[in-house]
Amino acid sequence: MNIVLPLIEDLQDAALAQALQRRIDQKTKPLGSLGRLERLALRLGLILGSESPRLAQPQLLVCAADHGLAARGVSAFPSEVTWQMVENFLAGGAAVSVLARPHRQALSVVDCGVKHDFVAPGSPDGTRPGLLVRKVAPGTADCLEAAAMSAEQCALAIAQGQALVRGLPGNCVLLGEMGIGNTSAASMLMARLLGRDIAHCTGAGTGLAAEALERKTAILRAVLQRHAQAQAPLQALAAFGGFEIATLVGVVLQAASERRVLVVDGFITTAAVLVAQALAPHVAQRCVFAHRSGERGHAVMLDHLQAEPLLDMGLRLGEGSGAALAWPLLQSACLLLEQMASFASAGVSERAP
Incomplete structure (x- = not known):
């Protein structure tokens, strides 16, 4: 790769x-x-x-994509919620939209691989305000059957994340994500990169009941066995997905190289930092971790990264909501x-x- x-x-x-x-x-x-x-x-x-x-022109990136594994019922919500929530972000009705507004965080939604066409009818170039289309493919493959993405797709997603940051103003980037099934990808990345049993890395995600959580864990264990050879960070990323996480890896690498402040949200975005840190060991120095998520496994990730999260409120929404919520603390520290x-x-x- x-x-x-x-x-x-x-x-x-x-x-x-x-x-x-x-x-x-x-x-x-x-x-x-x-x-x-x-x-x-x-x-x-x-x-x-x-x-x-001094913090200047904070950029909040919500990277969105679909996951082929979601068809196996690893989430409480169907895959179409991914594109529906992207529309909600663009309309300003999501939690992160509300939290970002009063603090003048520039919110951009990045279509990294959503299984939906967001082209605006009647627009000369099809663009929509607040939406950046960097679609690698309409969702990853079912990683129980094959790698979630090819090495080439993974490299493209990372490169697009790097290019996104190079085009952004300001000196701080807040990380957000959206993708039904992406807690599964993050759990498997954690299990593989930290050498943990998948049962200790898998949580309820969008709200799975106990029996469904057991089934999700069994599916993820089978995926890990299916890709037992994917041990290196980029191999694991390609095997388990997703396009939004790979794009965030690129975002993190580029922002770190430009000495921007990275405000990391919850479980999924921390998984992207985990991959980036494995590739470049000084990445975490540039990170401020917004909160400790209610998602199982996040505390272990934070401990591994020697992170000191600012908040501990039981949040597990994602979207970048925790990063937006913690932002005033960064402003206060500078002031x-x-x-x-x-x-x-x-x-x-x-x-x-």
């Missing part, structure tokens, strides 16, 4: 980290009293390479660095030595 990996350097910078920490400690507050918000400010400063980090007075500037006495 031929993909071009961008250069992603180690962000470790002792001098900058020391300068940032000194600036945080000199603010008019007891040491460490803003808790994890201080660590978030430090992280953002290191990602953006500045003692005064405290920029606008909060120091002891010296405010004329406030410091703590006695």
Whole structure:
């Protein structure tokens, strides 16, 4: 599989980290009293390479695609919900649409492989506002019978994700996804890349009952056995899918190489980071993990990536909803660095030595 990996350097910078920490400690507050918000400010400063980090023009990408495995009943919802939800995003009625609006996050929906035609009737070029068509194919193959995608399709999806980021303004990208069946793909990627039993990686997804969850787990176990030879990260990605996850891998790689802040949503988007991190070991340094999902397995993924999620609210919707919800915390961390007075500037006495 031929993909071009961008250069992603180690962000470790002792001098900058020391300068940032000194600036945080000199603010008019007891040491460490803003808790994890201080660590978030430090992280953002290191990602953006500045003692005064500023977030500019946040881009929220919801990558959408269908999965052939969904026909086997691994989700509580039918596959047509994928395209119906894309229409809901475009109409502004989805949770992520509502959460993104007040914070001026530019929401783009990317058709990476939805089994539906979104061309706008009457439009000269068929385009629709808010929709980016980067369709690799109308859904992946049933991965119980064959690889979800070919090596060439996987490479194309990754390359398209990289190209998307190169065309975006701003210095931060929020990750979202939509695809009936994609918790199955993410669970199998986790199982293969982390060496975990699939039963510990598989959750209810869109709300499967206990018996249906058992059946889903058995199907995923059979898929893993079917593709036992797919051990390397890109082999596993091609074997299990999906086009939206592969596109997100490209998004993550390119954004990391450009030193943009990556705001990672939940289980599916973290699976994309897991693949990207396996390809380029400094990727996770650029990531802010929005929340710990209610989906089984997400906490294990986060622990593997040494991630400190900002929120823990039992969310398991996806779409980028958790990333949009956590965004004000990133803004607050930057504003405290920029606008909060120091002891010296405010004329406030410091703590006695």
